[in-house]
Amino acid sequence: QKEVEQNSGPLSVPEGAIASLNCTYSDRVSQSFFWYRQYSGKSPELIMSIYSNGDKEDGRFTAQLNKASQYVSLLIRDSQPSDSATYLCAVKTSYDKVIFGPGTSLSVIP
């Protein structure tokens, strides 16, 4: 089993819709979880960190964490074409390493 898995893309949503991105991880003792956005040809950019069970909101982004289910998600409300990018889930493992998932490519259609 891979350490960090994400729903396979590409994911296409119409402008203004909610985009839902999912991530599961294998290390039960992981405590820190991150979402990065990477535009084509650019480096990753941190958009959300979450450390506790529940929801964390920042503008149009909401991260949800369920440690019992080993599941992290990212919701993007009112999706815009500028949100089109690859979204990387990253998890800090018990060995103090941050491992990235394979990424989900999101396309927001005008």
Add this chain to the structure above:
Amino acid sequence: DTEVTQTPKHLVMGMTNKKSLKCEQHMGHRAMYWYKQKAKKPPELMFVYSYEKLSINESVPSRFSPECPNSSLLNLHLHALQPEDSALYLCASSQVTGVGYTFGSGTRLTVV
């Protein structure tokens, strides 16, 4: 200053060359990282420095040699690379290990 600066942005080197990648941050971050990213793949961890000491080496071949001269600088020395080492090399920093990173823009390396 909220940036991580990487130089050079592009590098083409032969298999017998020696070159270095440089990374600099002035955010007071005490953790710095090297990641390697191939096209359409996620970043892969290579090295972690915490308080200027190497804390993680992900079994990287010895032709890659990291160096952290001070808390703001991180170098990656390259020697006798193979064409399969061609990739985007990303430097990142964070306040301490285990929190979110700031990435540099990367060095796109081509080994010929």
